[in-house]
Amino acid sequence: MKTSNQLLVLLILVAATVVTAEAQQKDVFADPKNLKVLPKDIGSKELSETMKGFATGLGLRCESCHVGEPNTPLDTFDFASDDKPMKQKARLMLRMQNAINDQHVASLNEIESGERVPVRCVTCHRGRPKPKLIEDELDEQLARSGAEAAVDVYKKLREQFYGSHSYDFSEMSLPMYAQALAARGELDAAVEFATINTANFPGSYYSFFVLAELNAAMGQTSAAIESYERAVELNPRAKPFLEGRIKALTADND
Template sequence: MQLFLASLIALTGWMAVPLAAQAPGKWPPDSLINTKVIPKNTPVMQVVGQMRNITGALGVRCPFCHVGQEGEPLSTFDFASDEKATKRTARQMMLMVEEVNRRLDTLPHDHARGHETPHVEVTCRTCHRGVERPIPLSTILIEATVAGGADSGAKVYTELRDKYYGEDAYDFGERTLNIAAFRVARERRYSDALALLDLNEQMYPGSSGMYVFRGNVLLMSGDTTAAAAAYREAIARDSSNEEARGRLREIQRAP
């Protein structure tokens, strides 16, 4: 598979705009300087286009990787500098993604099913989807809640929802808060976990699945009676909820 550098992405950690052009003084530059991944003979404006693709996929601007001040002319930026760790990291990410895309060509094809496997290529947006840090929303909420309590987690959720809802950056579906609450409970932060589930109830009123998670958290906290009540509520909301019925059987409290 031919890897087009315009589609490069960081698969883990923080990603950055990778290549330098030349020292401050002229924009666009006449040639590339200090390039270590992109071929040195690549047309300058092609590299500029690649940088735009990457910054758009990460939701960042030039100063995220390059030495310069936001709002100042690009001619004042030192694109050749390797001062910022994000730029140095990006080179490694580019090489890693190149290897991933190369290996995609080695995956077995299921010819027996009578069709070719669709072409797949990793791009910046594959993981980042418009944000710098490509991690699930549930992980962000867990970090915020463990560090600052349920109020902090709820604040982060609300801010991100206001900013990104309707885009593909984060999954704001019901399951995200359920997962976050369960994992917070595993840290023995039961009241914080229940508060996250209260928030989920506001977002998805009438949910049966949320009450299964509420029952699980209550069971982890040792409150079997309240857990049974939560499972019963889940069944009342959805009589086909077999998970809730199974949980009730496990604690010997038939509905």
């Protein structure tokens, strides 16, 4: 208890120091020198909001794009510098985004006028520097280091990003991915991912059905029957259909 009180006092002191330091800093957004895409007369508030949108939209920090040391006051940064490649890429993206909104989204008005939904950084990026879908992340790891490493990546990403909008961890996402893998002939990896989904969603009929189908394709007859039976329990209306699958499986084996 004592230590946590001390910690609290310390935190308040630190917070107070930060606030004082911020109050003394000059407004880094007030007089931009090197805007090539944003309007040159942009207000300080608007520029500040735009930059916060870049940082949170991509899950980056100011120093990812700007020359400056992490955790140092903003007025020590050289924001006008174009030295960091990430800033140059962001500028290209800004141009792309303007073209999408001004030329393409806006031309929907020719068909039906109304409030247009603007495309923003976060629309694509969803809090990540490269807007990859979960299947892109897994494919990449699978090709580089195999199924086990890909499963590890899935678990780590799920731990870190579950509940955010960065990746789809919903019930259908892995079964669909597993089916895509199976269609590509990568059955081992497909079964691994389908199995993880049955652990993550123990009440999901579709997860067990997909796992059963993959087990069957692998010739894992008893595992397939077990998964079909679990699927029947979870969705009794599918019983005649699933019993048909089990029958076909045991007939194949005769």
